[in-house]
Amino acid sequence: MGLALMSQLAWHDYRADGRLSACAVLALVAVLAPLLVLFGLKFGLITSLTERLERDPGVREIVPLGGGRFSAEAIAELAARADVAFALPRTRQIAATAELSAGDRGVTVEMIPTAAGDPLVAPALLPLPADGVLLSQRAAEKLGVEAGDRLSAAFGRQVDGRPEYQRTDLLVVGVLPLGAFPRDALFASLSLLEAAEDYRDGLAVPALGWPGRSEAQRSARVYPGFRLYAAGLEDVERLRRYFAARNLEVATQAQAIAQLRSLSRNLSLVFWIIASLALGGAFAAMTASALAAVERKRRALSVLRLLGFSSTALVAFVVLQALYTGVFGLILAWGLYGAAELGLNRLFQQTPGEYACSLLFGHYLLALLATLLCSSLAAASGGWRAARIEASEGLRDV
Amino acid sequence: MLRLRDIGKSRNGYRLLVPRLDLRPGQRLALVGPSGSGKSTLLDLLALVLSPDPGGTLELTRDGRISDIAGLWRHGRQDLLAELRSRAMGYVLQTGGLLGFLDVRRNIGLSRALLGMAEDATVQRLAERLEIADQLHKLPAALSVGQRQRVSIARALAHSPAIVLADEPTASLDPLNAERVMQLLVAQAEEQGACIVVATHDEALAQRVGLQLQRLQVQRSGAGGVLATLLEAG
Known part of the structure; x- marks a missing residue:
């Protein structure tokens, strides 16, 4: 069974289910976009404060x-x-x-x-x-x-x-x-x-x-x-x-430097508390939606089983759809974050070259990896259930 | 190709017994019997989607290689069974069983795509024979019930399986359509030299299209239990 065939089938189903897929994407965006903005603000603030201290020789x-x-x-x-x-x-x-x-x-x-x-x-x-x-x-x-x-x-x-x-x-x-x-x-x-x-x-x-x-x-x-x-x-x-x-x-000025360090540490702590609460909620919602999707598609999945698709293929079907949601959600969240970053930096600009809100390329990459990992983990329970669907079940309910 | 000896399947006070059944290329069988006699259960056993009770022999021979199906079930080798199923079997369901999110062409081509077979004129040719060539780009929801059954038949045949199983393929069609669809199914299976097994309650139709009847006999036992036995062809 080729992954290409499976991702094609999953994509056709994802598109046919367009409205529900869009809801899943928007639910993910509602979590990701604020987190990106929050992290961007924290990172931008600490970076510009640090740069300001570094630029002032009196501190050293x-x-x-x-x-x-x-x-x-x-x-x-x-x-x-x-x-x-x-x-x-x-x-x-x-x-x-x-x-x-x-x-x-x-x-x-x-x-x-x-x-x-x-x-x-x-x-x-x-x-x-x-x-x-x-x-x-x-x-x-x-x-x-x-x-x-x-x-x-x-x-x-x-x-x-x-x-x-x-x-x-x-x-x-x-x-x-x-x-x-x-x-x-x-x-x-x-x-x-x-x-x-x-x-x-x-x-x-x-x-x-x-x-x-x-x-x-x-x-x-x-x-x-x-x-x-x-x-x-x-x-x-x-x-x-x-x-x-x-x-x-x-x-x-060791005191001032230590203060910045502890501000950075505390802001990180606040960010991670908010992030883990939000991600925990998103994870639960994604798990629920994967399980619901498997229930909804029971008949289609059992037909695939009857045709001879393997358990791995059925897991892939469910997980791939979660990955589609993850990718679209993240792209949309990046777009919204970009707009928010532009607005916030215009609002808070003090010195040229200083940004209130900013992310590095590595942060985008990290967000991508974390989202895809969470999406597939959340879908795994649905996939596990899909893999256990018998070919004979649900074939005859009209 | 498929050989059954003393195969049984019990569930909920019901027991199906198959003392002896051999499926050979070109064979055309109709499983008949009253409703509840276990026609679908027997088809599921033949389609490798239902595990038989322990004991007895269930073997599939393909290209000179014998697979012990009962043994595969015992060892829980679901994926090997799925693989055998995808190569050797075509299955026509009572109500289509088409994937609503794929158009007709992709639905028919699915069995071929799963086996990695190259796209050729097979799908087109089958669609023409089954009189659905002008429906290929539509989604199943846009088709009539009779057209959906034809698509289902095309999908069951597209990868040239050795065995085609059909579970009441015409039950939801009007008599005229039922006759036509059954004729098409039998004719296409014959053209490919496949063995075909149709579960149906319509004995007259089965006989008219040239299927050999094989009867399931039902006996009621004392405690409300049912024993269904597959009689020898005759």
Whole structure:
């Protein structure tokens, strides 16, 4: 017995029974389409929230709390770790300020070290030329400068109660957007920050021609802190534990990341509860409809038996019709989901490239396999009953 | 081809006994007897759709190979029985037994399709002989009862079976139609050299179309039971 013949017979019967077949398809669509939309929403929401976190480098920042003592080598070692995207030493906070002036406007800013790979800075702006700096947007607005303008930076110190000043001319290479850094700040190379620190410590800075004490034998520089960004979201918690194990307290966004993770987990749970309830109902309905179909078609099935069709063929007859229902139901549900996705994304669109509702190709494939599997399993009981129909029964009821 | 010795079938206080029956190619038999005498039961036994009681011999010989039907039943080899049935038997039911969802051409071709036989002119030729050639594209529901019986006959013959069984094929037809349909059935079976067994209550019609009568005799036993015995042809 060829499967081709059986699927042909099943198809002819399915078509002749068109109205009931359509009802079965619609009943399946009523379950599948909302499930697809629900899953699409869950997947789209979690994906866009995750992407938003990944796009914001601040989430991956790890800030050491309190003062520490780090050598340049120790921080270079940190920077070399696979789970660290960027690490750079910081000088003492108190020494890392500068008074900037351009024309008749001035502002006091904090100085932040930067280097190639800084996640806050567009890669095209790095590395900085020798006298180049970046400004935060707020600082640039207060000074009224733009990229390409020059400004003057003053560093002050007190020597024996007398205030002293040194100035240097700097080139504004770029202005960071407000999202990258909200306060008044100057992003400069580490060497400028080290120069300011030395000068404030009363030392001479020969590179810039600033006077002061010169130390014949200076010990290796010790940094009180660093700027550090984890490579990925999942690295943040690992790094937090790494520093905690070394008795170094750090501030991280691990909480926010964990919150997203638990939101994702809980939404998945909600989805699967709803899905199993709905699928359970659909499964029962499909089983009932397969059993009813076998009862309705008892006579036709017993005629097939009389003609010499095997039990396998009769099972195939019933299961194939369930598969037809599954395929049509899913195609229709895909269509409805597509329309819902379009509408929802238009309704909830916030940022281009972000979708409130979306499914991957794999999800469609999974839905297809699950539907066909459920359909054939639900029909199996009907098929089992069909296989037990005797050729002699029902042949003579008129 | 089909050989029965001391085959019995009991159900619900009724017992059918076949001491001896041999079906040979070209044979034309009419099973006659009062209603309830077990004509249909005997046909079902011959059609391999009803299991005989244990004991006795029921054998089918095809192409020199003997199949022990009683043994196949004992071992529950339903699918082998179905396979034998599809090759060796054609069955005409009292009320058509056509599949409502297939058109006439597909209904007739079904027995051939099941055996994987190539489509040829057989269906067309049978339809012409049975005077239903202009109905081939219709669904059975659009046909008269007499036309449906002809379609049923065509389906029973389309795969050239060795044995054609017919269970009251003309009972639901008017006398004129009944005569014509019975003639067509016998003539087509004869043309194919098949053995034909017709269960009918219309002895006169059976004799007119040249069927050999074989009688089921009914005896009532004490407790309301019935014993039907197939008498030797004579």
